[in-house]
Amino acid sequence: MDLEDFDLYSYFYDLVKQIPDGYVTTYGDLAEALGDPIAARAVGYMLSINEDPDGIPCYRVVLHDGTVGNYTHPLGPQEKVRRLKADGIPVVSGKIEDFEHHRFRDFRTDYPLKKMQEYQRKIAEEYTESGPEKFELIEAFDVSYTDRMGFASSVVLHGEEMESYVISDKIRFPYIPGYLGFREFKFIRRLYRNADLLLIDGNGILHPRYAGLATHAGVILNTSAIGVAKHLTRSVKHDEYLYIGDRLTGMIIKKNIIVSPGNRFSVRSAVMTVQALWGDKYPWPLKLVHQLSTMHLDTRGRILELDAQSISAR
DNA sequence: GCGACAG
DNA sequence: ATCTTGTCGC
Numbered sequence: 306m307d308l309e310d311f312d313l314y315s316y317f318y319d320l321v322k323q324i325p326d327g328y329v330t331t332y333g334d335l336a337e338a339l340g341d342p343i344a345a346r347a348v349g350y351m352l353s354i355n356e357d358p359d360g361i362p363c364y365r366v367v368l369h370d371g372t373v374g375n376y377t378h379p380l381g382p383q384e385k386v387r388r389l390k391a392d393g394i395p396v397v398s399g400k401i402e403d404f405e406h407h408r409f410r411d412f413r414t415d416y417p418l419k420k421m422q423e424y425q426r427k428i429a430e431e432y433t434e435s436g437p438e439k440f441e442l443i444e445a446f447d448v449s450y451t452d453r454m455g456f457a458s459s460v461v462l463h464g465e466e467m468e469s470y471v472i473s474d475k476i477r478f479p480y481i482p483g484y485l486g487f488r489e490f491k492f493i494r495r496l497y498r499n500a501d502l503l504l505i506d507g508n509g510i511l512h513p514r515y516a517g518l519a520t521h522a523g524v525i526l527n528t529s530a531i532g533v534a535k536h537l538t539r540s541v542k543h544d545e546y547l548y549i550g551d552r553l554t555g556m557i558i559k560k561n562i563i564v565s566p567g568n569r570f571s572v573r574s575a576v577m578t579v580q581a582l583w584g585d586k587y588p589w590p591l592k593l594v595h596q597l598s599t600m601h602l603d604t605r606g607r608i609l610e611l612d613a614q615s616i617s618a619r
Numbered sequence: 620g621c622g623a624c625a626g
Numbered sequence: 627a628t629c630t631t632g633t634c635g636c
Binding site: 447450480508534535536 | 625
Binding site for chain 1: 627628
C-alpha cells in the first residue's frame with residue numbers, strides 16, 4: 306500500500322459495494338472501516354459526489370439512529386426510501402424498522418487511515434527544531450479545488466528573481482481533518498524546486514500527531530518548512546501560544562493567522578521568519594501563490610504564462 | 620442546539 | 627476548500 310499516493314476514493318467506493326443486498330450501514334461505520342471515525346463527514350461528501358449511483362449503492366448508507374437521511378439525487382430522499390424498500394428493507398416515516406437487524410458493519414478492510422496515522426507518527430519523529438536561519442530559495446505552495454480536481458501552484462523566490470509553476474491533477478483523497486498531507490503533499494512533491502524554505506498553507510506540528518502538511522512536506526523533502534493556517538484546529542491556547550498535549554506547537558500572530566513550525570524551526574523562529582516575509586495583512590508569497598491557484602482554478606488549468614504583475618492586478 | 624472542524 | 631445573496635463596516 307503506497308500511502309503517499311493512496312486512492313481513498315476507490316478504496317471507499319469498494320467498501321460501499323460490500324454492503325450486501327437487504328442491508329444498510331452508517332456514515333460512522335464506513336468511517337470506522339476506513340480507520341478513523343473523524344472521516345464520517347468525508348464519507349458523506351464522497352457519497353454525495355458518487356459518479357456511479359447504480360454501481361455504488363449510496364442509498365444503503367443511513368444515519369446512526371436508523372433515520373434514512375439525505376440523498377443527492379434529482380428525486381431526493383424519497384428515491385433513497387424507494388430503493389431501500391425495493392431491497393426489502395422496511396422503512397416507516399423515514400426510519401428503518403428493526404434497524405440493528407439490517408445493519409451491516411463487517412467490512413473487509415485494512416483500515417488505511419490507521420496506517421496513515423502510524424506513518425504520521427514516524428514523520429513526527431523526524432522533525433527537528435533547529436536549522437538554518439538564512440535561505441536562498443523560498444517556495445510557497447497552495448491548491449484550489451473543484452469536486453475531483455486540484456489546481457496547485459508554487460512561487461519560487463531567489464533574491465529579486467521569481468518564478469511560478471502550476472500543475473493540476475485528479476483528486477484521489479478527500480479533505481479529512483488530520484490527513485491533509487495525504488491530499489496535498491503529492492502536489493508539493495511535484496512542484497518542489499529544491500527550495501531551502503517551504504511556506505505552506507496549513508499546519509506543521511500543530512496537529513494531533515504532530516505531523517501536519519508542513520511537517521509532512523518538510524520531513525519527506527528534508528528541508529525547512531513553515532505552516533501558516535487561517536483557522537484554529539484542536540489545541541489548548543495559553544495567551545497566543547498553542548499547545549497539543551503539553552507541547553508548544555504554534556502561535557496566533559494575528560486574528561485568523563496561525564503559525565506553526567513544519568521542520569527545522571521552533572515556534573519562535575518560525576514566527577520571526579513569517580514576520581520577515583510580512584506583506585500587507587499576510588505573508589506576501591503565500592498571498593501571491595493563493596491568487597495564482599485561484600486563477601489557475603478559474604481558468605481550469607489553461608494558464609500558459611503569468612507574471613507577478615498580472616497576478617497582483619486581480 | 621451543540622460540538623468540532625488545518626484545507 | 628467551495629457553494630453563494632445580501633449585509634455590515636470602514
